[in-house]
Amino acid sequence: MADRSSIEWTEATWNPTTGCDRVASGCDNCYALALAKRLKAMGAGKYQNDGDPRTSGPGFGVTIHPESLDIPRRWKSSRVVFVNSMSDLFHAKVPKDFVHQVFQVMAETPQHTYQILTKRSHRLARLASELVWPPNVWMGVSVESADVLDRADHLREVPAAVRFLSCEPLLGPLPRLDLTGIDWVIAGGESGPHHRPVHPDWVRGLRDHCAEQGSAFFFKQWGGRTPKTGGRVLDGRTWDERPSHAAQACLSR
Template sequence: MADGSGIEWTEATWNPTTGCDRISAGCDNCYALTLAKRLKAMGNPKYQEDGDPRTSGPGFAVQEHPSALDIPYRWSAPRLIFVNSMSDLFHAKVSTPFIQEVFRVMEETPRHTYQLLTKRPRRAVRLASHLPWPSNVWLGVSVESEGQLGRLDELRQVPVATRFVSAEPLLGSLAGIDLNGIHWLIAGGESGPNHRQLDPAWVRELRDSCREQGVAFFFKQWGGTRPKSNGRELDGRLWDEMPVPTPA
């Protein structure tokens, strides 16, 4: 948990669950998996269980942390909170009752705005009728290449006030993307020693699609060996647009 975040599009992170499994190409160089290995070596108690070596790794088993549920109550000032920067709340190994507890916390702290990002929107659809969807909860899906565009169709089925897309790491062209019902799109390149190259044409395609379809556009980074290696400017300016939430 971090009150304050290096992620440009949020203000704090809250991890009621940790751990995950890779399911698509965007997961290949997962920063959270690498960080979990380091945290395990440091003795962090939340990262001592190992995940499946085929899809996860040291310290990255999916775990629920009930002790973390009270953290948002303790933050008195409103914050923009990224939920589960080290996990996916809709992972199959996260129990439905625990997901409901997380949503209860979000509903009871309307001063905060919560950003949930998932690669598993199908489960969100299945659970949608069993969860409250207050207007301070945003739900997004990761779409790193054309093969994941179907996640947008599933996202549109969830009765959430604000929907967003994270095209990071952007690994291919998403030309012609349908952003109907979407309020925000984040694009960015991959970082780390094995980062894959980001084509500026792919970013411009997304920016232009957002402008044509009335969607807020946020360009996070070009990526490189380090996240900030090549800056954040696109065509001579920063793109830090944020969504205007609509009623659920």
């Protein structure tokens, strides 16, 4: 059963869908794609559907898992939950009805705080008005480089209690990033055997931009061969800021 996570900004993962396709440079060294291949070889039931080899891979075909919808209801204690760490809920191959079912589960389990992250910000913006947005649902988009800044614009159209950006892997400076309406920014370098190094000034610029515009800043990692290789200290300290308004109460339960 999906539970507990080593990701610094969450506590647990829940994957009612698995699989994805690469759509941008931030996907080039996708950890989930590589992990799905290993899980398929191990016989994991959720990872037997292969994706298009041009954009996906073994075990990483987009697949919905209705049997996983009830997992959060069975957790006895509250969790901060990363939804679809192994997929993208707003992928075009995820049926709209299933997206609604996922949101229904989140609305019916207010004891948990849910964090959703997508690169498909166009579809997110199109579906947002059809979905019910309870206060325990946080919505984020990936903004890893200057050529995808429009994802933040799409996110601003979403009536989520907390809107956040994941600037990981951070692939360049983001001086023109508009943080209006953005509550939280997570930054991090890439990890893995083919990782692309992150320049410290890119991270500092993002941190300072958050301070100027009033967004919380969380620095996850420098990256390297492994996620822990470079640590996560920036200018002598760790940066673990969280959204400070009412939704922050979800994290302190």
